[in-house]
Amino acid sequence: MSKTKVATSPVPGQTVRSQPSAAGPVAPPRVSARRRRPGVIALSLALIAAGGAGVAVLLLQVGDRTDVVTVVRDVQVGQVLTEQDLGKASVALDPAVKAVRVDKMDSVVGKRAAVELKPGSLLSPSQVTKDSLVKAGEQLVPIG
Template identity: 85%
Template sequence: MSKTHERLDITPTGVSQQGRVAGPVTPPRVAARRRRPGVIALSLALIAAGGAGVAVLLLQVGHRIEVVTVVRDVQVGQVLTESDLGKASISLDPAVKTVRAADLDSVVGKRAAVELKPGSLLAPSQVTKDSLVKAGEQLVPIGLKPEQVPATALVPGQKVELVHVPAQGQEDTGKASDIAPQTIQGRVVKASGAAPGTGIVVVDVATLAADGPTAAAWESAGTLRLVLTAGDGS
């Protein structure tokens, strides 16, 4: 009787192919992407720049400075005192010109070049060390009726002409029309508001000392009129 021999495949390790158990599969190796040092440096620089920009913005928004404020009404030409001024800590655009609180003493004793109102910030251009009536000048107060007040606001420094006109009821001989009226050059120092009831506005006008008495005489006689002079370059 012949024996049937079953053929078994033997692996080199001595383990039969039939009884071999599959082991874990090793994943394929993926080559790591090479990082470029230049790209990394640029990314870090952008992050740093962005952070610095945010920091600067926060500092600007939160940065406050102490400035000089006006706490009382101050008329044009009035000498400033410490009681007229105060201090405030505010966040301010650098383009806005103000007097710093540390410089308050430098403006005390100067004159207001314009009318100052409470609650406003004091600007360097609003004060002057010079008198609004200069040496060799006189101040002439002129009362203007409502119909004589120019529609254009009268402000300190505005150039004007004081014109002599015939007195009311004076007969015109016909010769006066050929003669130019007498005029006096002046400069507005201050203009009041309209008086209640009458509406009269009083304007202080600086003139040459030699012309002051003449202008005052015209004002007293009611023969003076005020005319605005066009600014330079007009």
């Protein structure tokens, strides 16, 4: 039931509603206590822990670096590699990239360049050879 009063208006057919009178203080709405759900809390904690572990694994893999051999100056085809031609770099190496590791640098020093080597490039085992590119009785003629 509504506490508004209906009064008749001087105009026939219309009704006028009056405002309710302020009878006293209004009681605050009743709030029920929340029910704790241990399953939801455990699931939340497990998801937070899994996210943290995933970030940790990702950061460890991104920071995994390998020391590899680089070329520091131009080396022409057939030229013997010296230690002055080679340098070291630490890079995040993809398993598909075959680069000479720093601990194997002695295996490439003294070998010949099978291709032209440019400064700043990684040295691959296929870019060097122990065989001479010019055999006995042959001559190397550059073509421009």
